Amino acid sequence: MSELKSIYRWLEGQRLKVLGALVATACGIIFSTLIPLVNQTAIDMVIKQTTEGEQTIISKIVLSVSTFQGQLLMCGFLIILFTIINALFNFLKARWSAEASEDLAKSLKDKMYNHIQQLSFMYHKRAETGDLIQRCTSDIDTIRLFLSSQLVEMGYSILIFVIIFTFMLTLNVKFALVSVCVTPILFTFCFIFFKKVKNSFQEADESEARMSTMIQENLTGVRVVRAYCNQEFEIEQFEKRNSDYRAKSYVMTKLNALFWSSSDFLSLFQIAITVIYGAYLSINGEITLGTLQAFISYESMIIWPVRQLGRILTDLGKTTISAKRINEVLSEPIEFEEGLQKPDIKGTIEFNHVGFEYEDHDRILKDITFKVKCGQTIAIIGRTGSGKTTLMNLLMRLYDYTDGSIKIDGVELKHIDKKWLRRHIGAVLQELFLYSKTIKQNIAIAKKDAVDEEIHSVAQLASVHHVIEEFQEGYDTIVGERGVTLSGGQKQRVGIARALINECPILIFDDSLSAVDTETDIVIRKALKERSKDVTTFIIAHRVSTVKDADQILVLDKGRIIQQGTHDELIHQGGLYQTFWEIQNEKEAEVLSLVNQGSEV
Template sequence: MKNFKKLLEFMEGYKLIYLLGMISILISQMLTTVTPLILSTTVDSIIGEKSISSPIIQSIVNLLGGKELIKERLWIIGLILVFVAVLRGIFLYLKNTLASKAAENTTKKIRDRLYDHIQRLPYEFHVKSETGELIQKCTSDVDTIRRFLAIQLVEVAGSIFMLVFILYVMLTLNIKLTLVSILVLPITFFFSFIFFTKVKKNFEASDEAEARMTTTLQENLTGVRVVKAFSRQEFEVNKFDEKNLDYKNLTYKLIKNLSLYWALSDFLSMVQVGCVIIFGSYLTYKGEISLGILIAFTSYINMIIWPVRQMGRTLTDMGKAFVSLGRIDEILKEPIEVLEENHHEPKIDGNIEFKNVYFEYEKGKPVLKDITFNIKAGQTIAFIGPTGSGKSSLVHLLPRLYEYNQGSIKIDGIELNTIDKAWIRKNVGLVLQEPFLYAKTIKENIRLANPSMKDSRVFDAAKIASIHEDINSFELGYETLVGERGVSLSGGQKQRMAIARTIINNSPIVIFDDSLSAVDTETDISIRKALKERQNKATTFIISHRISTVSEADLILVIDKGKIIQRGTHNSLINEEGLYKRVYNIQNSLDDEVINL
């Protein structure tokens, strides 16, 4: 019931269209049930001598010229059957059109809402989630719901109506034969219900296996250059084959269960038809029913068996749809990140104070411990330390990608967690270690945050990032398409484009999260010099493993295991025993070896 309410919520605005589709199928089913009555009346009362008991049918016969005239011109009955079939076809067309329109609009609404919700989920959610599974939920799961809405759900109303209406007609014709006709129906329905409850887990397992296979495929296509570089094709093929085999086995198990259901339900259906024909023939022989009634019953029994048999498929499809709806609802239940919290939107100059800051991803496992430092607007602070020491986690607190657990972070004297996330992120430029470029032109990528930015600003940002000359060397210049994920550019070019994209906004705070590692030392120096010389000099955070990159910073913090173990300028730290001096000596000796070569 809960899932059905959620489905109705998504259908808001399209319920009337769906209702019209259901009305269409009801009329269509009614016309279907009329055909056996026409044949029965023809055999018994037109060709035969039995009187017509129904006043309505008698009125129609009189309107057509009477029994004798129709008997002489049986083609009239043929025309009536054709007319009924055409009319039924029209309402079937309306049913399909209206149900499909409502289903497509509903699933579009689901996709839009799902995509919009995913965009608004916090950074932490995306870090932990598997991309392939999210893609699966946005595509396959939504399509499962679409098929159920377009095909199965609208059929439920028609099947129930047909079942009730036909049973009523059969009871008016002969009670004994009706009771025989429905003898196996409860068994068939019960079997369908049991099957649905059992097969639901198979559908879930199959969907999850498909999600794992999709994730593997997505990872491989994303990292195909790494696969080629390390000649890992065979390993990747085997890994995909394992996931594909798992998906195949689980899906095959599901198909076997479905095959078993249809085989057994076919057997039960044939038993039911056999009982009706045998008992009906006996009643006809005894004179309790006419031949026309037997013909009507043999038609009706097939009509009521099919909806009951389909109930199993309807229930399984409903199960699949509700499983998919539940998987989608898992995402929709995830709390979105509130970017505009009606907090402060102060003018940000870039004075930053960390005081006794603690941060943890998992409770009881702190990543940052007692972080304290001050930096004035326009100054540069650098972080150096082993991999996994907490440097990136620290700078990710500034744009509020994560929230600190204890302590205080103040920007220009205002507590960071009282400033709107949307506002702080407009004022903090973050250049990540692994830049992501869209399959657009170079110009579109650089001015991504502000598509209306003037070309002159784009060129200035590219010059500061030392990428302007490289871009002009391309045949199409700034109109060059970079390819998916920037595949047509070198690692250094992508990194510099990401830097240009960030600094074009003149943010008062800029963070380089080990993002200068992909550029050579000369380019590194050129970028840092250009940043220092530009107007509206920003407060700059630099994470790097390269001493030459951090050496000119106003303050250098050495971090290890989440703690600040050293602090000072380059000159003070190289004269102090510790990690910084060891790294400095190692890099200097390596540089000397390169020069001697």
């Protein structure tokens, strides 16, 4: 019921159209049920010329014509009239239900996309992309299809049973009860089938989501698959997921086959009972031939919609599962809060005994304490997995610290509005993402109204302007999905240009110079230093040559700051930083030696 309530809530603004479709359905049914009464009148009162029994409005209209031919023509005219009116109401039913379902699908997709955009980074880290895509597309489409046809069809099945059964009772109560004796069994069978197919659909839907996730991951990571010649392994894994989806879908197919064959038998058995018992009553003179014909027509009209109820309930089961999966996303809390501060951010930052752990209590950072003055450059270096990126994620509030305090210009970080904070931080993240757009559009994402001069200026600072100019389309070059047409260094430099375009008071470079050569690294850092004298800059790097000019260097190991100071101070202290320095100098010396030997040869 909670899922159905959700669908009703999502229908806000469209409920009048759904109600109109149901009213049109009821009106169409009423006019279609009048046609057998016209046939009854034609047989009993026109052809057989009997006036026994109570006359109806239809019989009075027909008998108001004096001639035999005129009465038959009047019957034909009434049948055509009722058919046209029924068709008109069916058109209105289809139109209003289609409009309501399409509008709901659009609004629900907008709602889902908007909500997903505001979910926390932590949620996206644990969620599967393929599964989210399916919830935003296939699951919403399941709801749309149900509302466009099955909801009205459900109303049609219920209304046609109630209306026609009422008409049948007015003709002959005993015959009416016999004519629907199998219907309760068919209803019960439909609901049993509904419960079974609901569970089966959930398993199939989740299996399809896992398959979609695998397809998405393989298309995204196509370079890795090709690089390691992993095609056969991936094909084998996909075949397993596909086979699992097929097996679960096949269970649904078998359930459908069982239902349709059984319901066909019950429906035809009910019609047989009606015909046999009606013939018996007609022979004994308890009902007229016209009444028998009307009952047989009504039975055909009533039994097949009731049988269709099983298919409708199947779709209802799918719809409730889809609504549940959508609700699971919409019930996730968004990360943005109202009423937080929007202070003037200049760049003075203070970490005081900061700690952080994930939801599974995996402690990542412990007792982090340091202070940064406005305009300083802070370098962070350490082994892989020491917590460098996580530290910067705390500063951007992609995660919220669990212990201690972080202040920016004297204001507690948790009291600052997240959107406001992130507008004042330019970040080149470790996992750089470029959209399948032009280079110009990718750079200007952070500033939609940026003019060409601004874009060219930041591209020059990132030492990528001359590279872009060499492309045939220049800044209008399409970079392809995830920037696939650019090299690693080119992508990182485009990312740096994107971070610089807003002139933020805080800049973060998360290992963003690792893919460029040492000469380009020096050029970029020199350009940044000249341009960003009043900007607080954080540089995460593995190369000591990249960080040695920083005002302050933090050395992280196992989530703790184990060393802190300038380059000159740290290389004389001993410890991890000195080890990094010696190893990298030794490597550079080996490379230079090999180069010299090669030139002598």
